[in-house]
Amino acid sequence: MSDPTLSGDSASATNPVSRTGGALQRMTARSRTEEHRASTPLELFFDLCFVVAVAQAGGRLVHAVTDGRAGHGVLGYLLVFFAIWWAWMNFSWFASAYDTDDVAYRVTTLVQIVGVLVLAAGVPRAFDDGDFQLTAIGYAVMRLALVTQWLRAARTEQGAVRATALRYAAGVTVCQVGWMALLLPHGAPPVWAFALLAVAEMSVPPLAERTAPTAWHPHHIAERYGLFTIIVLGESVSAATVAIQSAVDEHQTLSALIPIAIGGLLIVFAAWWIYFAVPIHDHLASNRQAFLWGYGHFAVLGTAAVIGAGLEITVDQAVGTADLSTRAAAAWVTVPTGVFLFTVWLLHSRHYKRGPAQQLTLPVAALAVGLCAFTGSHAVLWAGLVCAVTVATSVALQVRATE
Incomplete structure (x- = not known):
């Protein structure tokens, strides 16, 4: 796999732009050598909201185990926690490469937070009734909001780096179509189908970055x-x-x-x-x-x-x-x-x-x-x-x- 210390075709990887939460900016990759790179207040807020969903999953696991349904609880926990973890992880890696902190970026991130809160609200139904429809909607909100971020990056980037952003957008979109087809009509997914789509989700980053890695720090x-x-x-x-x-x-x-x-x-x-x-x-x-x-x-x-x-x-x-x-x-x-x-x-x-x-x-x-x-x-x-x-x-x- 390519060495991520290289910035590919990103013309602005060494030219960080002002990040003040102001007007719309060009979404270009941040520099890998940027000093004093730290998590932003928005990222910390994002994490705290995600922990709401983690707490819901843990709480329902407790109820399932104490009610004598440990196997059911473990399966539900794994399914829900995968959605939480994967959405959080994808946002974090994207933000490491493309955090412009302008109005559009902030609003899109807040939309992702709405998604995880919707997902958290659906956790009790997912555990108790096997109804994953609300969690699927929340997950789709998070993931499709990220697709718009990748498309925005693709508009600015050029060459192989632009192709990486487009592959991310396409891969995430295809996976969301799969989740919607699986979860919305049926509610409870067969384990094999969930595993297949989870593997597809985890395959997107290595496939997207096979020729030009993103500039994560x-x-x-x-x-x-x-x-x-x-x-x-x-x-x-x-x-x-x-x-x-x-x-x-x-x-x-x-x-x-x-x-x-x-x-x-x-x-x-x-x-x-x-x-x-x-x-x-x-x-x-x-x-x-x-x-x-x-x-x-x-x-x-x-x-x-x-x-x-x-x-x-x-x-x-x-x-x-x-x-x-x-x-x-x-x-x-x-x-x-x-x-x-x-x-x-x-x-x-x-x-x-x-x-x-x-x-x-x-x-x-x-x-x-x-x-x-x-x-x-x-x-x-x-x-x-x-x-x-x-x-x-x-x-x-x-x-x-x-x-």
Whole structure:
């Protein structure tokens, strides 16, 4: 795959325009070497609105599991979270290359926010009744708004870069036609059909950029993913806090919830520490590396959200409102935490680890956290302690390596 450090035929990649939210501007690629590139207030607002949909998906997963429909809940969560994650990811990569921050760009981004809010409103129907029509409409609003952005970029760009923008617009449009044909008449998609369209969606970027990559900014992309990870982890803390508060108010019990609260906080704190332990932007040196890293975040972000749902499930089980065994409830925390740790290691931590001790720390910790489900009523606390020890071990090994 082409080296994304090259700007292709974009005539203005090194000529950034004024970005003040003013009148309509030429949508030309931003420079890859632009210094101090950071997320904008609009991008942060965009992320916060997307977390509304993540919270809805996590909440319905909790209800499905506590009602004894775990398989149904997991399937619904995967379908909905894919739509949320994919729409967010496509916007973030486009914005990294073409954020003009003029009126048209801002309005189109706000339309995408409307789309995710419509999608979020349809999540209960999707989970409870298998009716994905409203979520499909919200998803289409997000995706077709992005198509207009790609067409706008194509009007300005020339040569191979213009062809890349047009391929993006065409690919996204074709996929939306497929989703509408699948979801609007029937509501609940067959799993095989959903998987086929999901693969088609994920094939658009590598096919579109096969001859001329877009001018995404490595530092900016790394920051965008990091910020969304923080927000999702924060939503997990919020969901767990509300669950504990409700349990205490309704059942007047605290002793059984303190270990869950402590363990949950240790897990979330460790997840944040481990994710940001290395500067990943230096690894994003090509489309191949960046796409694999970006696609892998489906597991990182998805499990980060499930950790919060799992904490809610363990709280419900502890106060007797969920018909689950202690081990099964704990697994909803320990398993996603283990997957999170392993995926973070696989995506970027391993690229900066030196020696077998550093390389094995996170994979061994992931396995140990998963096995904590078998430790009884204090499984979440044990999982949190394992995560804390993992952080301490990683820090100690890093200090030793630099001495």
